[in-house]
Amino acid sequence: MTPAGCDSTVTLHLTVNHGTNNVENETVCEEFTWHDMTYTTSGTYTFAYNNENDCPSVDTLHLTVNYGTHNVVNETVCESFTWHDMTYTTSGTYTFAYNNENDCPSVDTLYLTVNPSYNITIYDTAIREHEFTFGEFVITPPDSGTYTYDFTFTTVDGCDSIMHLILYVQYNDGLEPHTLSNVEVYPNPAQSLLYIKGEEMSQIMIYNADGQLVYSTNEPANELLSVDVSRYAAGQYFVKIILGNKQMVTKKVIVNRK
Numbered sequence: 713m714t715p716a717g718c719d720s721t722v723t724l725h726l727t728v729n730h731g732t733n734n735v736e737n738e739t740v741c742e743e744f745t746w747h748d749m750t751y752t753t754s755g756t757y758t759f760a761y762n763n764e765n766d767c768p769s770v771d772t773l774h775l776t777v778n779y780g781t782h783n784v785v786n787e788t789v790c791e792s793f794t795w796h797d798m799t800y801t802t803s804g805t806y807t808f809a810y811n812n813e814n815d816c817p818s819v820d821t822l823y824l825t826v827n828p829s830y831n832i833t834i835y836d837t838a839i840r841e842h843e844f845t846f847g848e849f850v851i852t853p854p855d856s857g858t859y860t861y862d863f864t865f866t867t868v869d870g871c872d873s874i875m876h877l878i879l880y881v882q883y884n885d886g887l888e889p890h891t892l893s894n895v896e897v898y899p900n901p902a903q904s905l906l907y908i909k910g911e912e913m914s915q916i917m918i919y920n921a922d923g924q925l926v927y928s929t930n931e932p933a934n935e936l937l938s939v940d941v942s943r944y945a946a947g948q949y950f951v952k953i954i955l956g957n958k959q960m961v962t963k964k965v966i967v968n969r970k
Contacts, residue, residue, distance in 0.1 A: 729765035739776040741816035746773050753777055778814035788825040790871035795822050802826055827869035830923070833876045834950055834962045840881050845948075848921075853881040865923035873923060897951050901966040904942045911935055912956030921948045941967050 738744055743752045747759045754777045763769040787793055792801045796808045806822040838844035844851045846863075853859060861877040895910035908916060916937060918927035926949070927939055941949075944967045951963045 729767050731767040732763040732769035732771070734771040735774070736771065737774045739778065741778050741780065741814065744775055744777065746775075747771070751775055751777065778816050780816040781812040781818035781820070783820040785820065785822045787822065788827065788869075790827050790829050790869070793824055793826065795824075796820070800824055800826065827867065827871050829871040830867065830873040830875070832873070832919075832923075832950075832952060832962070833878060833960065834964070835878050835880070836964055837880045837882060844879065846877055851879070853879065856881045868924035875923060895953055895955075895961045895963065897963040897965055901968045902941050903968060904940065906939045906941045906951075906965060906967075908937045908939065908951060908953065909935060910953060910955065910961070913937070913953055914956050915954035917952045919950045919952065920945070921950075 736746070738746075743750055745751075746757065749757075749759075751757060751773075754775055757773040757775060759771045759773070761769055761771075785795070787795075792799050794800075795806065798806075798808075800806060800822075803824055803826045806824060808820045808822070810818055810820075812818045836844075836846075838851070838853055840853055840856050842852065844853065846861075849861075849863065851861065859879045859881060861879065863875045863877065865873055865875060867873055895908075895913075897906065897908050899907075913935070914930070916927075916929050916939075917925060918939065920926055926944065929937070946967055946969045949965045949967060951965055953961045953963070955961065
């Protein structure tokens with residue numbers, strides 16, 4: 713009713729706007745960016761704002777963050793190692809990429825050391841009915857001729873190896889040793905420097921009497937190589953020389969301290 717006592721009607725046209733409440737569920741690898749924020753851990757996150765109607769609003773993110781797998785393997789083996797269905801025969805660092813159980817990109821790393829086993833043939837001479845010492849073994853050949861002996865040994869790196877001794881047995885001390893090739897190793901016995909001379913040498917290795925590798929080079933600088941043996945223990949050593957034509961020559965050397 714108006715102040716004058718007249719009946720009246722008032723009409724209200726009302727618009728009610730509401731806040732926005734969006735809910736989002738996400739499963740990702742490593743990280744997820746949402747409303748300009750980057751998240752790297754699983755959790756529930758909210759974002760408050762005024763929507764297009766200027767009403768207070770809150771969005772909710774339910775986030776699961778999975779991660780790639782990064783396994784590191786250190787292996788020291790003899791000869792070869794099989795990893796992820798691949799066989800490796802040389803030392804090195806290897807990687808394997810894959811998606812893990814959460815379908816996230818992953819990389820495993822293998823640090824591999826491959827130690828060799830050896831199958832070595834040693835040539836030497838002896839005198840009939842005289843003792844011949846070979847490492848820990850003492851042999852007395854009963855007659856002249858060519859004899860073959862096989863010895864198993866373990867390298868300093870723990871790898872099982874085989875050494876074949878081919879022994880040329882002579883009648884008496886006056887016969888010349890069996891000549892194998894045009895390779896010289898001198899002086900013998902040696903005290904400080906040992907000289908190795910030969911043409912087209914591609915690899916040189918020196919083993920002690922226990923079959924342990926004490927020196928190795930794959931690329932001799934020239935036809936004459938000197939090796940410092942002054943720190944080697946006194947005793948018997950075997951010099952293995954690989955020539956360019958793949959011929960292998962083995963020489964026995966004595967290191968002394970006189």
